[in-house]
Amino acid sequence: MFFKYLIVFAQAHHEFRIPELQSVAKIHGFDISLPEGEIETDRPFMIVGLQSENHARQLAAIYEFYAQGSTYEEVHVQNRANQALWSRYKLNTSFKFFVTAFNHKLPQTQQRQVVESFSYTDFMGKIDMKNPDIVLGCFEEYVEKKGMIRDRHDDHGQFRQVYLGRWIEELGSARVLIKTFDVKKRNYFGNTSMESEVSLLMANQTLASPGKLIYDPFLGTETMAYPAAYFGAQVLGSDIDGRQMQGKGSDRAPDLILYNYTGHLLTFDITHNPWRCGGLFDAIVTDPPYGVRASAKRLGRKKDSVPKGWRCISNIEAILAHDSPYIPPTKPYELSNLAV
Amino acid sequence: MVRLITHNLLACHAKGCTSNNFPLAFSNVQIEIREAEFNPEFLKNFIPKVEWNALVDTARQLGDTSLPLEQPEMLDEEFLKSLHHVLLEIHVEEGVMTCPNCKHEYPISNGIPNMLLAEHEIG
Numbered sequence: 001m002f003f004k005y006l007i008v009f010a011q012a013h014h015e016f017r018i019p020e021l022q023s024v025a026k027i028h029g030f031d032i033s034l035p036e037g038e039i040e041t042d043r044p045f046m047i048v049g050l051q052s053e054n055h056a057r058q059l060a061a062i063y064e065f066y067a068q069g070s071t072y073e074e075v076h077v078q079n080r081a082n083q084a085l086w087s088r089y090k091l092n093t094s095f096k097f098f099v100t101a102f103n104h105k106l107p108q109t110q111q112r113q114v115v116e117s118f119s120y121t122d123f124m125g126k127i128d129m130k131n132p133d134i135v136l137g138c139f140e141e142y143v144e145k146k147g148m149i150r151d152r153h154d155d156h157g158q159f160r161q162v163y164l165g166r167w168i169e170e171l172g173s174a175r176v177l178i179k180t181f182d183v184k185k186r187n188y189f190g191n192t193s194m195e196s197e198v199s200l201l202m203a204n205q206t207l208a209s210p211g212k213l214i215y216d217p218f219l220g221t222e223t224m225a226y227p228a229a230y231f232g233a234q235v236l237g238s239d240i241d242g243r244q245m246q247g248k249g250s251d252r253a254p255d256l257i258l259y260n261y262t263g264h265l266l267t268f269d270i271t272h273n274p275w276r277c278g279g280l281f282d283a284i285v286t287d288p289p290y291g292v293r294a295s296a297k298r299l300g301r302k303k304d305s306v307p308k309g310w311r312c313i314s315n316i317e318a319i320l321a322h323d324s325p326y327i328p329p330t331k332p333y334e335l336s337n338l339a340v
Numbered sequence: 341m342v343r344l345i346t347h348n349l350l351a352c353h354a355k356g357c358t359s360n361n362f363p364l365a366f367s368n369v370q371i372e373i374r375e376a377e378f379n380p381e382f383l384k385n386f387i388p389k390v391e392w393n394a395l396v397d398t399a400r401q402l403g404d405t406s407l408p409l410e411q412p413e414m415l416d417e418e419f420l421k422s423l424h425h426v427l428l429e430i431h432v433e434e435g436v437m438t439c440p441n442c443k444h445e446y447p448i449s450n451g452i453p454n455m456l457l458a459e460h461e462i463g
């Protein structure tokens with residue numbers, strides 16, 4: 001049996017939202033039921049079905065779903081009907097109730113009015129903004145006002161949808177770890193280091209977990225490799241340029257400890273690679289050369305079609321461009337195209 | 341960091357060298373033993389991919405005789421620990437890997453094997 005949960009997504013990289021949810025669910029071995037029909041991945045709120053609160057704890061910014069509506073009247077009706085979900089918090093439970101708006105700035109007075117409209121819930125516990133037993137969140141979703149001039153005071157309440165739920169504290173999903181991987185905090189990074197968030201999401205995508213052997217053929221300064229290693233996977237990496245891999249000598253040592261990373265490094269041109277055949281890797285996580293920042297280098301004369309060096313590693317679950325097992329080194333491409 | 345796990349996946353890729361090009365033979369090696377976290381799950385997942393004879397022979401060349409000649413069917417803890425040590429804790433820091441077929445030499449320096457080929461060596 002599925003229960004409803006409200007997910008509040010972070011702003012960036014919305015194309016990773018669904019795949020990331022699915023990866024997390026797969027890693028932790030639970031089912032997730034997604035909304036039916038076409039999913040608008042650019043909207044920050046989504047109601048999903050999960051079989052238990054413990055499953056929800058594996059996900060970031062997730063709320064037990066109480067109600068939604070295009071007006072507060074609708075929300076209150078639904079919320080009353082769902083009383084069974086929250087009536088147990090009426091007594092002896094300290095709480096915090098917050099109201100926020102997406103694509104909109106909601107003044108304090110407005111927020112207070114909203115909170116007061118929920119007084120029928122009759123929560124007797126004390127309000128505790130610092131350390132409450134439960135946190136209730138109310139989210140107003142407004143349509144993006146790009147390029148539109150509107151009277152700032154006029155459209156409070158003109159939201160597209162409003163959601164209400166109880167916050168569920170998360171145990172440790174990728175997003176929590178992002179801070180750990182903030183590349184800026186690293187002692188050494190090259191000019192091609194990828195955003196830490198994307199690398200984490202990609203690591204999550206490959207179901208990087210203890211037991212997996214993951215390969216990055218364009219290792220560079222190893223930003224893609226760290227998160228995979230952090231999740232416990234064995235990571236193997238190579239690059240045509242051996243200098244970056246050695247970092248700046250001892251400068252890199254604290255990193256290696258921080259990330260518990262003991263990757264295996266090799267120097268070669270991936271288009272002429274020495275891997276023996278036999279389905280060696282469980283996944284490839286990589287950030288291939290692009291544009292001017294890190295232009296592709298390739299030894300030997302240009303040949304068209306797929307370099308034969310790829311034949312041994314192309315049949316795996318690769319986090320590379322869609323159908324082609326090989327990315328033409330000079331063609332610029334979008335980050336999103338890297339995902340499966 | 342050439343560990344035997346990596347070594348077990350590498351074959352010579354010089355021009356025209358397509359048979360008897362595995363495993364590469366170590367020589368003039370400097371070895372360091374570094375402890376790694378024991379992860380039986382990884383080992384079980386990796387065992388099907390191992391070229392067993394190559395691994396045992398290479399480990400013996402480097403002085404480690406803990407692995408049985410035949411890959412055992414039962415994976416007990418003692419076996420997994422030996423395998424763990426051989427695959428992940430023996431680091432070849434310096435040395436050369438030579439192709440048994442064409443004798444091409446791949447140098448290892450500062451722990452990083454240089455598998456790059458010169459233009460005329462590319463097939």
Ligand SMILES: C[S@@+](CC[C@H](N)C(=O)[O-])C[C@H]1O[C@@H](n2cnc3c(N)ncnc32)[C@H](O)[C@@H]1O
Binds near residue numbers: 190194223241288329
């Ligand atoms: C976009 S960067 C990788 C960024 C990496 N994630 C990092 O943390 O720095 C691409 C890398 O591919 C390498 N490269 C370019 N062409 C290559 C080739 N043919 N074979 C192997 N590596 C190559 C470059 O040396 C560069 O380090």
Ligand SMILES: [Zn+2]
Binds near residue numbers: 361440441443444
């Ligand atoms: Zn050879």
